[in-house]
Amino acid sequence: MLLGTQKINSKNHLEIGGCDVVDLAAQFGTPLYVMDEAFIREKCRAYKTSFEKEYGNAAIAYASKAFVVTAMCALVGKEGLWLDVASAGELYTAKCGGFPMERILFHGNFKSPEELEMAVDYGVKYVVVDSFLELEVLSAIAEDEGKTQEILLRCNPGVDPHTHRLIRTGQENSKFGFNIKNGKAMEAVKAALRRAEGLNLAGVHCHIGSQIFELDPFVEAVPVMAAFIKQIREKTGAVMGVLDIGGGLGARYLEDHNPPTIEDFAKVVSDAVKSAVAETGIEKPMLIIEPGRSIAGEAGTTIYTIGAPKEVSIPEAPGVKTYLPVDGGLSDNPRPALYDALYSAILANRAGDKPTKVYTVSGKHCEADMLIESVVLPEAKIGDLLAVQTTGAYNHSMASNYNRFTRPEVVFAADGKADIVVRRETIEDLVKCDELPEHLK
Ligand SMILES: Cc1ncc(COP(=O)(O)O)c(C=O)c1O
Structure with a gap:
């Protein structure tokens, strides 16, 4: 191969x-790690062009956890991608690579107050909030600094991506996100909206898992998220302008591995979002995708x-x-x-x-x-x-x-x-x- x-x-x-x-x-x-620079660029461009073609208003946020060094941040930044970081260290590396902060999402299920302060100070675009405590701490930090921090809420859509148990993250009992089915996600929406001084709830996020070879789990997650966006509008009047469906597309490790192509992934996901928008009557959100492995792996x-x-x-x-x-x-x-x-x-x-x-x-x-x-x-x-x-x-x-x-x-x-x-x-x-x-x- x-x-x-x-x-x-x-x-x-x-x-x-x-x-x-x-x-x-x-x-x-x-040992020596050799990264094929042209191949990374090719993957970045495939993501950008196919989501632009199939959906339009989409941002591709490279999930830096897959491979994060200063040069990689600089490279994906120059390719026009966004960046998903999940720690102070990843954020700092992005900064050293000159990555524009207005294209960064800050993730993590247990961000420290110092990390949240850093995110606000650096001016990252979205903090993806994963707990009630984080809502409190982040809004207090933003208010203290006289800023309004844009946030997304990490939600758990209850979808099994049929992958290794240790890289599944969207099933009901995951440690990540607010569960939609048991009402915690709606509680979090209301809590975020109450903190309008410091926080602006811009949208919702989910990430179901990694090394996924079937597109069905993505197609399953999208309507759950769209229905939740509709519910938010009905119950609170708030319009979610962003739908982030995370990363997870698999890479080819063996000769007989055939992960879906980026083009197929873009088409299937975009079609799923467009039809969920039509069915629910929600405003068409900006779509964010967070691929890591499928950009850096091969x-x-x-x-x-x-x-x-x-x-x-x-x-x-x-x-x-x-x-x-x-x-x-x-x-x-x-x-x-x-x-x-x-x-x-x-x-x-x-x-x-x-x-x-x-x-x-x-x-x-x-x-x-x-x-x-x-x-x-x-x-x-x-x-x-x-x-x-x-x-x-x-x-x-x-x-x-x-x-x-x-x-x-x-x-x-x-x-x-x-x-x-x-x-x-x-x-x-x-x-x-x-x-x-x-x-x-
Ligand atoms: C929130 C989030 N987004 C994106 C990714 C990237 O996943 P992958 O490398 O499978 O595309 C991960 C991986 O764990 C993640 O936790």
Whole structure:
């Protein structure tokens, strides 16, 4: 499987953004995250043009949690997208990337007073409120500063997106949002409207989950949200000008994965909103979509150096299992451990060779960290380079220093040139926040 600008060059090496991956590994070391810049731009443009075509008044807010570094914020900002941030750190990164605050949404189910103050001070467009306490604290902060903060209410539409249980967020018992069915969402609307001094309730939001391969759950959520908008108008007279239906479109991790295209997603969602508007008679809202994984995921590839393959046979089971150790693992990609996430890979330095042997790709942590349980590759040797695909989302942003590993470098590859966007951590970086108390010196 080759994604985006990936191709196999005349040296039988994998190329990304016109850069030979073997050269990138030699220049920057491994593990190395390589982001295909043109592919990210292509996804951003596909979202923008298809929602403009199918719906009109729509904003695409890249969900920065998927992959958030200064350069990524700058890139999506220049592509004209909005940005969804979910912490002070993400907001600060956006600011460092020069992202326009009037295109930022601030999320989170438990924002601290400091984070809310920061959102108001920075002038973010919408704070997406997720609790009654937050309504109180935010309105007090805004009033103190003599401002009126625009907000959306995070609602729970009670929709099951049929995805992994740990990435479902729109079902009835989710920790996120105000439940529409049990009346909490309407209570929150009224509470927000009572705080008109500090808050302006501009619309409603929902996000049903992630890595979604079927469009039906989105089609199910839209009428619930539209009916709620109508109910708000009937009960309070307030008109919701914004409907944000979150993110969630899946990415292609394996050859046989076929997530809907962005164009299909835009058509189905836009049609669902337009028909819900017609059926309920609500004013046509501005539509916000918050894609993360479907913009960054397939654009990322992690390059590892392979160690000594290890064959393991056990008397009870037939055959031999061959472990292929790589110089990273859980710390740069926790998703297999967290969600049983599946990945595919190719040998970057012999990319066109015929895959003949089944391997289990293991990480180098003090854990049974398997990156890929089963993948067919050409016969691999020590020093070969493994390119694990679709690692652009929720890899770097979820990376840790477990076992005191240093986090890898991130490069943007485009037009035959690779730019460092995050330098590799050094072992000195690992201790820079440590303190040694006097009595232990
Ligand atoms: C509120 C919100 N919006 C958008 C997203 C992005 O989801 P995805 O990366 O699946 O598109 C998430 C992910 O958790 C989210 O919580």
